Each structure stands twice: as C-alpha cells, then as structure tokens.
Amino acid sequence: MPSRRHYTLTASCPDQVGIIARVAGFIAQHGGWILESSYHADEGDEENGAGARYFMRMEVKAESLPFHLAEFRERFRVLADDLSMTWQISDSAVKRRVVILVSKQEHCLYDLLARWQSRELDIEIPCVIANHDTFKSFVEWHGIPFYHVPVDPANKAAAFAEVCRLYDEVGGDTMVLARYMQILPADFCARYPGEIINIHHSFLPSFIGARPYHQAYRRGVKLIGATCHYVTADLDRGPIIEQDVIRIDHSDAIEDMVRYGKDIEKAVLARGLRYHLEDRVLVHANKTVIFR
Amino acid sequence: MPSRRHYTLTASCPDQVGIIARVAGFIAQHGGWILESSYHADEGDEENGAGARYFMRMEVKAESLPFHLAEFRERFRVLADDLSMTWQISDSAVKRRVVILVSKQEHCLYDLLARWQSRELDIEIPCVIANHDTFKSFVEWHGIPFYHVPVDPANKAAAFAEVCRLYDEVGGDTMVLARYMQILPADFCARYPGEIINIHHSFLPSFIGARPYHQAYRRGVKLIGATCHYVTADLDRGPIIEQDVIRIDHSDAIEDMVRYGKDIEKAVLARGLRYHLEDRVLVHANKTVIFR
C-alpha cells in the first residue's frame, strides 16, 4: 500500500477483449508507473439479464505522469467513453473530508479518533455531529468542531435538514454513522448515494432492525457479528462493504453480547471505512467489489 | 477430555442454593472421582415468565464408584426428584449407535468415516441410509451396511417409514443428516426429539430453506457459514448446536461458495456431533447449553 502521492483510478464497463491492454496502454504511453492494480470480471446473471461487467482499480505514481488530474481526466475521457465506462480518479494528496455522526456510545468514536490521531486514517474530520452532547468536550479536545443536533421524533425533518446543511457547509464527502442510532429519512439517503457508511450490529441479513443482540440471544446463535454497509432508503439492506463475527456461548448474557459486539463493530467499521477512503469499493447491483 | 471409562451425568433443574453441594456431595460420599464438571445458571427471562434454571454436567471416573449405573440411577433419583431435576447418566463404555443419512454429496460422509476409522469418533455406525446408491461400495468397503431407500416425491411417507424401521431395527440412538437433502416429515421429527442432527449450509437464521449459497451470493455477504442443529418439525429452526463461517469475496462465484462451504459444513457437523455424543449439549427453550 503506497504512501507516496498517487492517483487512484477506479472504473467499470461492459466486458470485452482488450480492456486492460487499452487502459494500461494509455497509462504506459504517458510514462505512468502503476503501483498497484486489481481487476475483476463479473460474468453477469442470465436470470436477470445482467451482462458481463469488468471492474478495475489502479494506483499510479503521481510524479511519473507528465500532467495532473484535470488533464488526465480530459485525455482519458475519450478512451473511457469508447469503453462505455463509469469511472473516477482521485489524488492521494487531497484529503477526504469525513463527517462523523454519533449518539451516546463511545466505542466507534474513540476508535476512529485514535486512528485519525496517529494518521493511520489520513483524513480531515471537519466536524462531529451528535444527537446528544455526551462527547462534546472529548471531540473538542481533539480540535474538531462538535455540533449538537437533537433529533426530536416529532420533527425529524428539521433535524436532518440541519445535518444536511452542516455536512454541505463543511464540504463533507463521506458521512460515517458511528452507532448513530437514528434511521435516516429516505430523501436524505437518496441525496448522498455511496457517501453514507453505517455500522449495523448484526451479521446481516440476520437480525435486521432494532435490538439485534436481543434477537440473536433469543435464537441461540453461536456467533454474533457486525456489518458495515452503504446506507440506502431500504433499512439495513444497502450494499455490504465488510462483515465479521465473534464466537459467543450459552454463558453470555445480552450485556456480554453487546460488549463483544462493540469490538467487532469498531473493527468492521474501521476496515470498511478504509476501503471506502482508498477507493477500494465499487458498487454494482446492490453489491460491492472490494479491491483489497 | 478423559479416555478412561467414565460416567457422564447431565442435569438441569430450577435454580436454588446448594445444588452443586448436594450433587457433588452425593458423588463424593460414594468415593466418586470427578474428572470434569461444568455448570451454568440461566437467569430466566421475565418477559416470557421463564424462571432461573441450573444446568450441569459431570464426568465421574467409573472405577472410583462402588456400583454401576443401575444402582447409581436408583440412589440418585431421590436427590434428583427433590431438586425437580431433568437428568440422565451415560457410560462411556457403551458405544453410541449413529446412523448416517446421505444423498449424493461426499464431503461429510468421507469426513465422518475418516474420524470413525481412526477412532477419533469412538462410535458404532450400524448402517448408512441413502436416497441414492452413489456411495454403496465405498461404505461397504468400510464394513458398514448400506441401505438404499429412494425417496419418491409422490410417496415420501413409505420411504420414511422404511428409514424409521431400519433405524429402530439397528438400535440407532443418533441420526445424522450428512447433507441428506430431504425434508423430514413432521411426525418423523417428533418421533426422535433431540436425536436427529442436521448440517445446514448457511449461517442460520440467514438463508433458511433451499439454495442458501444462491441467496448469499445475491445479497453480497462477505462471510458464508454453516449451522449444525437438532431437527424439529420447524424447518431449519431447531436448537443450534454449532456454527462457523468462512470469508469470501466478490471474486467468488456460487460454485466457489459451494466449495468453501463444504469445508465449513464438515467441520461444523463433526464438532456438533462430538458435543452431542459426549453429552455436552443440553437443550432448553429451543436453545442449547454446550459444555465444551
């Protein structure tokens, strides 16, 4: 995983002969040094008429190219159009702007701030937004603005309008629901497709909705899990980015499950967020390709 | 895990002060040497009126007691009745009689026979019953009788009557559905409660029913699993004995998932069956206590 400045190109297009040759050829012809590259051919699904599709991700050393992103975009567009590509390219020197939404639980927040503090997550956190003020001074100690936006069940619309406003104002490009515990309105979800990342405290699709550990306890499962996914209007049914589980047994009460679960939640969220920030996630047909 | 001859006592009763003292006192008073013992207090569930319940399992060195099981049972009954206990005791010198049901998939069958062959599973396999004759000569090579009982969808009742007859005739005490691929009739399930063990190829309660790998593929999960459970009339909803998962990614087609899944299925089935055979599983309220 290169720490030198690089451009990351992600793309997908209908599969055909010669895609890698043409894309890698374009980069080579300008002297581009490919640091890392990954490809995936999805065969499609005859049942629902989906055709074969090709996915790719390339990291190119920035200094090896004779031009910057604007020119890259202009030149590459011709080839991309010819391949009917959906694509984007980002510059590792431009830090992502991640807004964190929390409620009253600390584990994901502490974990994310520790990673930010050590530059393991090399991002900007322009602000933290919370529906409770529990972590105000903790967040501010880190030099990060904290906004308390209470969510009144009788008037959720106003609260989420304010969250929108803040997120847009600070120029966020990623919103992380770090155990935010509020269901986002459908129009809110629709406004930021592929930008909102949630951590759900169950191994989806098991135990959708409220109190998943209670559901798991009652069913007597032997492992519990957590799922990091993009938020869509369809509750807990967005594209899954990452999942993991931990073993429990009969001696674990619901409180124990909650405690174990926190460790899985923060680990899964951190991994999922990292994949997202490094442009390792390509979404297609409500599923994800993850180029680790 | 002692290999010397031992008696295994498993019991559960309403919780109260002094249970261990009285049970361990009874055993000590007859000179019984406890090799291994496990206890679990379940606090009950106020929501559904279930009271606190106590579970236990003890292995006692056979030679340390001055009497055999019949007399143990007689003497212990007084105490057990006084504690309103549900209990049983078994003798490790009496081999369990496990009947295996298979269809056309080999992985669980090979795995179980390898464990039986090396005496890792120290059981009798009085016969294998299959709805196809694929493994007839393989099973017979091991010196185990093989019965081919085809299941005609038009007349399942007759087929299962024959399976019953064979199982009863050979004196089976445990029936293992080693990817048997047939749904058992409700009255069949009811006849052998806590005796029929199935391996389901998903991490239950996700993906109940047919083609779970196809369901998992479509949902885009990042881990797939398997579940070993007791069979009840309620499809794939019996008490869970053991579960495990394995990581997959976007590059895995359904056939890859099937292949990975086999490894999890046979491992989970082997562990679950072992817990059952060593009387490590106590069932209560459609859940299991597993004293590992």
Next chain:
Amino acid sequence: MPSRRHYTLTASCPDQVGIIARVAGFIAQHGGWILESSYHADEGDEENGAGARYFMRMEVKAESLPFHLAEFRERFRVLADDLSMTWQISDSAVKRRVVILVSKQEHCLYDLLARWQSRELDIEIPCVIANHDTFKSFVEWHGIPFYHVPVDPANKAAAFAEVCRLYDEVGGDTMVLARYMQILPADFCARYPGEIINIHHSFLPSFIGARPYHQAYRRGVKLIGATCHYVTADLDRGPIIEQDVIRIDHSDAIEDMVRYGKDIEKAVLARGLRYHLEDRVLVHANKTVIFR
C-alpha cells in the same frame, strides 16, 4: 457474567476425591448462592514429577452470605489448609487499581480509556505513567493523573525506581504495559509477580524480542499475531494469558503489518486484562488456566 455484587473465590490444590463437594458444601451451608463456577483437573506430568492438581473459581452472590470477606477468610482457612490449597477471594465492590504504562503509541491507550469511560472496564486508573509526554493532556482530559518518567538508557535504575514509587504510592494492584517499549529490570519484575501484564506484538513463541513484524515479514508468514502475558524476568517468556492472529498476504508491507497488528494488540490486551481483573486467570508452572 453477573453485575450484582459478588465474591470471587479462586483456588488450586492437589487433586483428590471430594474437593468440589467440600468447597461447595462450605458455601451452601452458609446459604451462599453460586452464580458461576468452573473447575479444571490437570493430570500433571510424569516426565517432570508434577502431580495432578485441581483448579477452581466460584462467584458467590455477596448478599446471600451472612458475613463479609474477613469472616469468610477466617472460616474458610480451616478447609483450605486441610486441602493444602492456594487460594484467594475478592469482592467485586472493591475496584481494582490499574496503572497504565505507555510510550508514544496511542492505540492501546485509547482503547483502554474508551472501555474505562463506558464502565465496560469498571476499574480505577489512579495514574498513567509514560516515558514520553505525548499523551499528557489526553490522559488529563479524562481526569487521570499523568506522570512523565523519562527512561535514560544510562540510568534505567533511577527511572524504574520512580515508577515503583509511583505505583506503590497510588496503591496499584495491576500494571499494564500498553506498548510501553521498555524492558523492565529483573528485580522490578520479581517485585510484582502476576501483577504486570504486557502485550507483545507477535504470536509467541515466534518472533521474540525486537521488531517482530520485521521478523515476520522476512519469514513470509501468512498470519501475524499478538500475545498478552504476565511479565517475568525472562523476556517474552512469561505465562501466556491470551493470543490472537490476523491474516496478511504478500501485498502487505511492514507498515501494513504494523497497522493490522495494532488492532490485534488492543483486542488481545483488552481480553487478557479483563480475564485478569475478573480473577479468571490461575497461573501454574508458567502456564495459565483461564476460566472464561
């Protein structure tokens, strides 16, 4: 895992008939309600002359006993002496006093403080001691005193004398080396047997000593790990409390391994510390019995 006030008795003694009966009998005779109990018989090792030994741990509801710990200790001593027992009993209402030693890495410190903040770790942290002042204001924000004790290679003895003094002065009963990065002097280790817990960044006994991730990288292992252990004068060779691993592959540079490793380190340290604090760890012959 009970949250009600309870006493935790841990003990080991030479194995013989009737140990559980006598100990559980003693508790029952005073009306003690056993919440959780675990037993382990170690068969000994003929090769080195170690005899069979019995280990146990019991949690007794405090309010169910008619006396407090002092009287329990007095009364129980007779029985314990008769069984040649090594034993102790603790009161869950008396919080453990855990001193954390850190250097410049944040991950374990953040993780422990998050758990302390949410009362998942229900302990006192009388102070944090560090050989760098990196986390001074972070720790103090939590209301915890921070002592900066630089370790000068030319005069380690003075530094560790100061650490000792602080630890004794604040009444610490557990010292956690949360990636402290200093080798403790032998006499220091000897002074606090079974009190100092370290997290080593390898799956011991692989890669003892300095720069284990570099060693792992060079050997080309496919999993890296972390080990939580009691510190003894023998570097990285004390009794192991907990271990875990994480998968890596050829694409992971040493920096990636360090990053993955942090997640394992903090998880393993948190679990190991919890076992220690709940008196779930019994040490014998440089190994641990962990009653989970």
Next chain:
Amino acid sequence: MPSRRHYTLTASCPDQVGIIARVAGFIAQHGGWILESSYHADEGDEENGAGARYFMRMEVKAESLPFHLAEFRERFRVLADDLSMTWQISDSAVKRRVVILVSKQEHCLYDLLARWQSRELDIEIPCVIANHDTFKSFVEWHGIPFYHVPVDPANKAAAFAEVCRLYDEVGGDTMVLARYMQILPADFCARYPGEIINIHHSFLPSFIGARPYHQAYRRGVKLIGATCHYVTADLDRGPIIEQDVIRIDHSDAIEDMVRYGKDIEKAVLARGLRYHLEDRVLVHANKTVIFR
C-alpha cells in the same frame, strides 16, 4: 474462478513502466480474453540489495486465442526476454499429476481423496506411496495404485531412490507429503524444487521439528496451527504457502490438540495444494506471492 478451458500465465520480472500494458497488449492483439488477472509490485529490500520486482498471473480463455500453447510460447518469448522475465504458461485441459506420500495417519489422505472423488481437485493421482501398508486397500478401492516403500533407518537412501523412481516413472509433477512423517534427504529435495508440498503441524516458525504439539502444550499457547510449505533441504524452513490456527484452552490435553490439529492440517494442506495446482503461487526469496 473459471471452469472453462484456459491458459494460465505466471511471470515475474524487474519492475519498470509499462509491463502490464505490454503483456496485456500482447494478449489483446491476438484476441485473448482475460478471465482473471493479478499483479503485485514488490519494492525490494535495500538492506539486502534486492531490487523492485513485478509479479503477475493471467488466465486467458483458451478458445479466444488463435493458437495453442506451443505457438504462444514461441511468440511470447520475445517480449518476455525483453523484460528479463521468468515465466511459464499452463493449460487447464492438461491435468496435473499429483503423487501422495502417506504414513499411518488417515486424515489428510481421506480429505484429499474425497476432494479428488468429487472432482473438486481435478487432478490425476497416478499413485500413492507409503512407508506403511495401512491404506493399501482403501487407496486401491479408489482405483489408484498403491506402493509400499518401507523406510529402513539404516538404509534411507535406497528407500528414497525407490520413491524417486516411482515418481519419475508415473510422470508426477507434484509430490504431497500428507503427514508422511519422514525427513527427505537433501539431494531428494534439491531434485524437485517447488514440487514437494508438506503440511507441518505447527504455526511455523514456532515449534520446528518433532512433536510440535508437545512443544505447544508445554509453552501454554492459546492457539495451535498448521503450515503448508514447499520442502527445501532446510527442515521446516521452506517458502510458506498457507497457514491457519485454531483456539485451544487449558482443558485441552495433548491428545485434544492432536485432534484439533488434524482439522487444521487437512484444511491448510487442501488450500495450499489448490493454490499450487492453479499456478497461484510464485516463489521469490524463500517467500511466496499467492494470487488468490
């Protein structure tokens, strides 16, 4: 993972700009359809003077190319030489010929034969060679020749000369030591570099040599493992292909560890062998690149 006939090209060369473009360009120019492709740039190691090196693996649909392997090889050589490449290409229609060596333990043998039987491993097994005749009739039941070559400690050379002769005679291209329990002579190892795969019953580099479970038991580790590696003259120090671990605890005797270990051994061997057979393993500097 494509099941259609394909060619698999694996290669490595000094890193430079344009490698992918040139190789993918060569394939595209002949109409080659790339089913799967993976790349890895190793930055080298300044400490020991190793330069940056590039590794790749491509699967090309056989029918998409206008020529067969012989012509591919001839045409590709020019480009490969120009890039100073080490490379090979194989045809999925040509089955690999895997000779299995066993002793008296059954678990790996049963496991491999089950996978072969179901065509999960789509290979030829021209023979099984064993130093005991335990599995003669079992192997022969599968229609596979079985050779009993006893290894007399006084005359190992003669035994291994016979193993060589048999392996060469049946045209083996891969030799699997499925818990063969004999140390191969150095000249034997040197004769088949990258062809001999062993499963070692520990998580290397911990517990090299004899009786690793005894070593693990004495050290009190909390996880035990297995390692699949290429055999070199340096005992248990060849390039690692795959590893895994399983959790144990204080209650597990050495026999339990052996039993758990078997499950890990067979799973790790099966995965490692599969990577090898599908040309997913590239060896460099006693380490492996595994393109999963």
